[in-house]
Amino acid sequence: MAPEGTSAPKDSSNYSGLLHGLTERDAPPFRVGEPSLTLSGIMVFGVGDTSGGVQSEYDGISSIQEPPATDYVPHAPIRIDDNTDFAAVASSGDGSSGNPWVIKGWDIDGTGFGYCIYIGNTTDYFVVRNCYLHDASGGGSDWPFFYDAGLFMFMVQNGKILDNTVSNNVEGIWDSWNGGNVIEGNTVSSNTNVGIGIFGCWVSDVVRYNTVSSNADGITFSMSSNHVVSGNTVSLNPGDGVYLITSSSNTIINNTLQGNGNGIYLDEFSFEGPTQGNNIYHNNFIGNTQQAHEHDDGIGGANFWDNGYPSGGNYWSDFDEAGEGAFDGYSGTNQNILGPDGIVDSNPGLNPYPNIGGGAGAQDIYPLIEPMGLPEPSAYDIPIPVVAEAGDWVFISFPYAMSGNIETVLDDSVYGGGGTTWSVAKWYNPQTPADPWKTYRFGSNLNDLATINNQMGVWIRLDTHDGGTLTTGTIGDYSTTDVVIQLYAGWNLVSYPSAISRVGTDTLPIEVDFVAYYDAAAPYLITDDLAPGDVTFSEGNAYWVHMPSNVPWSVVP
Numbered sequence: 272m273a274p275e276g277t278s279a280p281k282d283s284s285n286y287s288g289l290l291h292g293l294t295e296r297d298a299p300p301f302r303v304g305e306p307s308l309t310l311s312g313i314m315v316f317g318v319g320d321t322s323g324g325v326q327s328e329y330d331g332i333s334s335i336q337e338p339p340a341t342d343y344v345p346h347a348p349i350r351i352d353d354n355t356d357f358a359a360v361a362s363s364g365d366g367s368s369g370n371p372w373v374i375k376g377w378d379i380d381g382t383g384f385g386y387c388i389y390i391g392n393t394t395d396y397f398v399v400r401n402c403y404l405h406d407a408s409g410g411g412s413d414w415p416f417f418y419d420a421g422l423f424m425f426m427v428q429n430g431k432i433l434d435n436t437v438s439n440n441v442e443g444i445w446d447s448w449n450g451g452n453v454i455e456g457n458t459v460s461s462n463t464n465v466g467i468g469i470f471g472c473w474v475s476d477v478v479r480y481n482t483v484s485s486n487a488d489g490i491t492f493s494m495s496s497n498h499v500v501s502g503n504t505v506s507l508n509p510g511d512g513v514y515l516i517t518s519s520s521n522t523i524i525n526n527t528l529q530g531n532g533n534g535i536y537l538d539e540f541s542f543e544g545p546t547q548g549n550n551i552y553h554n555n556f557i558g559n560t561q562q563a564h565e566h567d568d569g570i571g572g573a574n575f576w577d578n579g580y581p582s583g584g585n586y587w588s589d590f591d592e593a594g595e596g597a598f599d600g601y602s603g604t605n606q607n608i609l610g611p612d613g614i615v616d617s618n619p620g621l622n623p624y625p626n627i628g629g630g631a632g633a634q635d636i637y638p639l640i641e642p643m644g645l646p647e648p649s650a651y652d653i654p655i656p657v658v659a660e661a662g663d664w665v666f667i668s669f670p671y672a673m674s675g676n677i678e679t680v681l682d683d684s685v686y687g688g689g690g691t692t693w694s695v696a697k698w699y700n701p702q703t704p705a706d707p708w709k710t711y712r713f714g715s716n717l718n719d720l721a722t723i724n725n726q727m728g729v730w731i732r733l734d735t736h737d738g739g740t741l742t743t744g745t746i747g748d749y750s751t752t753d754v755v756i757q758l759y760a761g762w763n764l765v766s767y768p769s770a771i772s773r774v775g776t777d778t779l780p781i782e783v784d785f786v787a788y789y790d791a792a793a794p795y796l797i798t799d800d801l802a803p804g805d806v807t808f809s810e811g812n813a814y815w816v817h818m819p820s821n822v823p824w825s826v827v828p
Contacts, residue, residue, distance in 0.1 A: 343378035343403045351390045357397060366395030369758075369780020369822045371431070375400040381440065385410015385417025391425040400433045407440040420445050421462070424452065428474060431753075432457060443467055443486060450474035450495070454481065455752070462486045466508065469495045479503065480751060483512075489531060492518040494544070501525045502751070511536040512559065517544040525643060527555040534559035537574055537629070538566045552578040552635075555642045557588040567631035576627065576635040580604045583614050584635035586642045587624050590615065596622060599640040615640050648746040650686035654811050655733075655741055664730045670768045670810040670828075672754075673747030674724030677711050681723075681731065682744030690737025696720060696729045701759045725768045726756055728813040750828040758783070758818045765816050767808040769828050775803030780824050785817035 349360050357364070361372035372395060374388070379402060381387040387404035390397070399422065410417025415425040419441035424430060428451035435457045437443045443462040446452055450472030459466040459481060466486035469476055472495040480502040483489040488510040490500060500523045505512040512531035513523060516538040528534035534556045539546040546566075551574065556562040565574060577584030580603070590597050601619040602612035608619075615622050615638045624635040651669040659665050673680065683691040696711045698720050709720040711729075723729060725747075754768045758780065767778075775786055785800040800817070808814065816824075 343401075344376055346377035346379050348379055348381050348384040348386055348407075349374065349377075349388045350386070351388075351393065353392050354395045357393070357395055361397070364397070366397065367781050368396050368429070369782060369824055371396035371398050371429075371825075373398045373400065375402065378403045380405060381407030381409075381419075381421065383409035385413065386420055386423055387437075387440070388422045389416065389420075389425075390423070390427050390430065391415065393427050394429060396429040398431045398433060399435060400431075402435045404435060404437045405439045407442075415445075415447060418442055418445065421459075423447075428452065431455070437466075438462065443483075445470065446476060447471055450476045450498070453477045453479075455479050457481045459483045460485050464488070465491050466505075467491070469493070469498060471495060472498070475499065477501075484508065488512075488514055489528075490514070492516070492521060494518060496520045498522070499524075503527075504529075506530050508532065514538065515546050515549060516540070518546055518549070520548045521550070523549065523551045524553045527557065527642075528559060528562075529555070529557040531559045532561070533564050534562045536564045536566075537631075537633075539568045547574060549574045550578070551576050552582065552584050553639075553643050554585045555588075556585055557642070561626075561628055562587055562589065563627045563633070565627055565629040565631040565633040567629060574631075574633060576624075576633055577637045580614070580637055581612060583637045583639050584624070586639040587626070587635070589626060590624050590638055591640055596625075597638070597640060598622070611640075613640055614638065648748050650746050651743045652687075652740040653681075653743065655691060655736060655739060657739065659733060659736055661733055661735055663736075664732050666728065666730055666813055667741060668725075668728050668766055668811050668813055669743055670725055670749060670766075670770065671743070671747035672725055672750040672768075673743065673745045675722060675745050677720060677723045677729070678713070680743055680745045681729075681741060683737075683741045685742075685744035686746070687740065687742025688737055690735060691741040692734040693731040693741075694734050695732040698723070698727055698729050699764045701761065701763050704761075725750070726754060726766050728764060728766055752828070754826045754828060756824045756826060758816060758822050758824050760818050760820050763816045763818060765814055765824070767810060767812060767814065767826065769808075769826050770810055771827070772807055772809040775806045775808060778808055778824075778826065779803050779816065780818075780822045782818060782820060782822050783816055784819060785815075787815040787817075788812060 351357060357366060357372040361374055364370050364372035366372050379387040387407050404421035407419045407421055410419050421437035421440040422444045424446045426448050428449050430452040432454045433456050437457060437459045438461045440462045441464050443459040443466040444454060445468045447470040451474035454467060465488050466483040467478060467490045469492045476498045478500045483503060483505045485507045489505040489508040489512045491514040494517045496519045498521045503526045506529040508531045511533045512528040513535045537546045597615045598618055599611040599616060601616040602608045602610050606616035606619050606621050621636060624638040627633040651671045653667045653669050655665055677696055683689055694713050698709045700707050700709055711718045711720040749770055756765055783803050786803050786806045787800055
């Protein structure tokens with residue numbers, strides 16, 4: 272099918288420059304005005320490699336993620352009592368979702384102050400990053416204001432606590448009353464009470480990828496439900512690695528709990544309320560004095576120590592050898608089909624983990640025979656519109672955190688069937704308005720588009736099409752940290768590198784005024800300008816986003 276001609280968009284000033292440098296022969300044309308029917312089969316454009324703060328691999332675009340601080344700067348303890356206090360202590364930002372307040376790089380000694388950083392009664396978006404918070408003392412237990420904590424949040428939301436070192440305080444990091452914050456990538460150690468504490472929080476927190484060691488207790492939840500604890504290493508805490516009381520419907524997955532007093536302790540008391548409906552699976556319990564305990568005060572419902580079959584439960588270091596009753600010769604829901612599957616069986620038959628204490632009768636029915644590792648990387652199936660034909664231009668994307676030579680990444684013959692091939696690819700660079708379209712052609716020595724990643728998008732001109740997908744020739748997985756895409760004044764062609772679909776107003780910076788997207792049901796078309804709230808962002812799709820100014824966009828994976 273030959274490319275259609277290009278007609279002027281309804282708002283030609285908004286689309287100024289989008290078609291610059293394209294030829295009818297090899298460029299994907301655009302039209303607007305017709306209704307859009309689907310969002311499938313799309314691709315992305317964006318900037319910024321958040322993995323390490325180095326310059327991106329493609330020309331002209333630099334990461335906006337700053338490198339971790341290596342030399343902290345001394346700073347007095349910080350107290351923020353409402354939104355108006357951020358401006359005096361933040362190094363940048365305005366408190367919006369796309370431009371949060373940033374507090375970073377400080378060495379704060381809390382001796383005599385009762386806190387290193389206290390944040391209370393705020394709704395602004397903020398980040399505390401790469402700080403060294405230590406030795407908070409002198410406040411006693413004057414909760415919440417002087418709680419001898421490295422970082423204490425009270426009635427706070429929209430916060431991200433990232434990559435800090437928090438040590439030698441009474442309390443490490445506390446979030447109390449409200450929630451809706453992310454605590455990620457911190458090293459929390461040698462605090463005399465709790466490493467990370469969540470108290471009275473009814474809005475979901477995410478506690479992930481932290482190293483929590485040598486505190487009295489590691490991670491604790493009290494009267495707090497619907498939170499996620501994932502990817503943490505919790506070790507050498509003589510009390511509990513993870514402790515829950517009167518806390519329900521939390522998800523505790525992919526953590527390593529090693530050398531603690533109790534790996535996980537679920538507690539409840541009749542005068543406070545139940546601890547029930549918590550999902551605990553794919554964790555490694557290694558050498559804890561007591562691996563797990565579920566207290567039963569007669570008021571709670573079931574907690575779940577596995578994720579069913581074939582997903583499985585947890586790895587228990589005291590239940591992985593034949594001498595401990597752990598065999599793996601069978602598979603299936605009832606473990607009665609010959610052949611191993613990584614789940615403990617009993618020659619044949621189910622053989623639940625027997626050592627969860629506490630009298631509640633808790634069981635991991637599908638314990639794992641080997642420790643859980645990181646998720647295995649995989650190739651990604653990029654959707655190609657079924658209506659596309661050879662010679663069509665299609666808009667493609669992948670959300671996985673992978674990058675490389677465009678010809679290598681978009682090679683369907685490695686992990687796919689080889690039935691989708693292409694010959695020309697184009698990417699739009701908003702930072703070079705005089706020559707925004709960058710091109711890769713097979714066999715050309717004049718290419719100015721070499722490498723791509725999950726924040727970029729390309730139009731590709733199909734040579735052959737297998738009727739559904741182009742499978743990446745590189746393997747990867749979803750990003751474990753927020754993906755930051757720099758939006759520039761004017762139109763931006765951006766990705767949505769997340770597995771979670773969201774309405775535009777729930778993810779975009781508030782400054783975005785228009786959104787348009789590719790309509791896979793009618794090749795070469797994009798929609799009219801839409802309000803952000805009228806568009807749902809989902810993986811594999813690309814979007815034109817219009818900005819009045821330069822603003823970063825942080826996409827939660």
